[in-house]
Amino acid sequence: xDQPETLDLAQxxxxxxxAGICPEAWAAMTQANxxxxxxxxxxxxxSAAADAFRSLFECxxxxxxxxxxxxxxxxxxxxxxxxxxxVICSDIAHIETDExxxxxxxxxxxxxxxxxSQDGRLTPDGVRVAATRRDDLHYPKPxxxxxxxxxxxxTVYSPAQVAAIGAxxxxxxxxxxxxxxxxxxxxxxxxxxxxxxxxxxxVDVLCFGGTKNGMAIGEAxxxxxxxxxxxxxxxxxxxxxxASKMRFLAAPWVGVLRNGAWLRHAxxxxxxxxxxxxxxxxxxxxxxxxxxxxxxxxxxxxxAGLNALRARGWRFYTFIGEGGAxxxxxxxxxxxxxxxxxxxxxxVMSTAVPADVQPPD
Ligand SMILES: *Cc1c(COP(=O)(O)O)cnc(C)c1O
Numbered sequence: 001x002d003q004p005e006t007l008d009l010a011q012x013x014x015x016x017x018x019a020g021i022c023p024e025a026w027a028a029m030t031q032a033n034x035x036x037x038x039x040x041x042x043x044x045x046x047s048a049a050a051d052a053f054r055s056l057f058e059c060x061x062x063x064x065x066x067x068x069x070x071x072x073x074x075x076x077x078x079x080x081x082x083x084x085x086x087v088i089c090s091d092i093a094h095i096e097t098d099e100x101x102x103x104x105x106x107x108x109x110x111x112x113x114x115x116x117s118q119d120g121r122l123t124p125d126g127v128r129v130a131a132t133r134r135d136d137l138h139y140p141k142p143x144x145x146x147x148x149x150x151x152x153x154x155t156v157y158s159p160a161q162v163a164a165i166g167a168x169x170x171x172x173x174x175x176x177x178x179x180x181x182x183x184x185x186x187x188x189x190x191x192x193x194x195x196x197x198x199x200x201x202x203v204d205v206l207c208f209g210g211t212k213n214g215m216a217i218g219e220a221x222x223x224x225x226x227x228x229x230x231x232x233x234x235x236x237x238x239x240x241x242x243a244s245k246m247r248f249l250a251a252p253w254v255g256v257l258r259n260g261a262w263l264r265h266a267x268x269x270x271x272x273x274x275x276x277x278x279x280x281x282x283x284x285x286x287x288x289x290x291x292x293x294x295x296x297x298x299x300x301x302x303x304a305g306l307n308a309l310r311a312r313g314w315r316f317y318t319f320i321g322e323g324g325a326x327x328x329x330x331x332x333x334x335x336x337x338x339x340x341x342x343x344x345x346x347x348v349m350s351t352a353v354p355a356d357v358q359p360p361d
Contacts, residue, residue: 011337012146012352013276015212016182016295016313019330021252022214022265027044028255029216032247041065041246045114049250052257053208053222058195062229064221065249066241069181071106072207072219075235077144078107080175080205085110085143087177088130090117094179106239111140120151121161124168131172145169148179149197153289154273154296157186159196166202175228176202181209182217184266185294199224213250214265214331233235265331269295272329272338279342285349295329299345308348314341 012018021029028045037043050063053110064073073095077087080275087103090094095103103112115126122145131142148167150156157165162178169176178198185208187194198206204225210218223229236242243249256262277292286303289298301309306318307324317326327341 001214005238009023011332011334012315012340013211013327013329013333013338014317016196016328016330017212017213018328019332021216022256022261022331024255024259024261025210025215025252026255027250028253034249037247039244039246040242042248042252043242043247045247046250049220049253052254053220056194056202057198057222057224058193059199059224060226061199062221064229064232064236065243065246065253066219066236067167067217067243067249068211069094069179069207069219070102071211071236071239071241072221073146073177073179074099074102074106075232075239075241076177076205076207076221076223077103077110077146078235079230080144080177080230081107081110082143083108083110083297084140085145086140087111087144088113088115088122088127088142088174089146090120090122090148091115091149092117092120093146093148094152094181095146097262103174106235110143113140113142117151120148120153121155121157122165124164127165127168127174128151128172131174135201142172142174144177145173146177146179148181150182150189150294150296153298154292154294155290156189156293157197158190159192159201162197162201162203169202175225178203180204180206182207182212182266182272182294184213184262185270188266188270189293190261197223204228210253210256212330213262218249218252220253266295269329269331269333272335273297273327274335275335276329276338276342277305277328279339280345283346283349286345289324297327297329299325299327301325305345306347307353309344312344312348314344 053063114131206222208220273295287300
């Protein structure tokens, strides 16, 4: 048997990491797969990828490659903090809700301080309140702020919003970390240069997501503040994040960065999300929960509607309260499939939804 019998090739909107590998990343992997090359990052692909980031960000940043975003975020935050420090983040931040305590683990106990967000965004005031609540030695000393771009609920920070948080951080002596698992989608929406929404706005370190942008694996940790990158390679090694065949983590970055594929793919995913949101305008009984500014659409459904949609074979996450559904688009999302999803949502909401429909397992 050369493939699993149950293989279902129909696209789903459960996550942007349901998608496969984009042609540019795949081609670069193939190119890198010729002959031998030095291990552990001493190869031409790794230096070419780091150079591609320096040219993209128009600065002399330090770049490291990890296998996934949890490691990238956790190790980046660990490099900003001592064990008695704290990191201010949104209460729906991936680092707070979806990394199984890894940021605390890898920083040997630095504490995350979660504060309420508005449409997924932290505000300068929110940061200030959390950072100045206490200044005694019984409280974990605030040392960093983490923001997510695009946010977990598919909104983006404008360069001005990042800069305002950056200014607050500098005033309060805090480092600024950006979780950019969907950084490409944010750039595609904003239309600004990557520099404008990162180091020029006060970001010290960015975790730039490759996986959700069309790679098999891999995130880049980009230090704009080079002093903070000191000994970072040791953290990576200790955490099991130093790839011995590093060229295969690095090559896909060369592939997507060299001809702007990273941005084209993100634009496509964003357009599909917009298409879905537009197609759902006027459907009664559902409500869009957040503005669609990246590649995700969040819809508040009655539970019976969710069940009916699942019964039609759709997969999606419902992690925001009771009845909220998340639909993510990716670099390869088919507009016909998006239209099909919208039509099915319309159909289940227009028929009297039977309350006893159960999702298949
Ligand atoms: C997907 C994602 C990550 C990375 O998750 P991994 O599964 O560890 O690669 C980080 N932050 C956000 C906001 C994400 O959506």
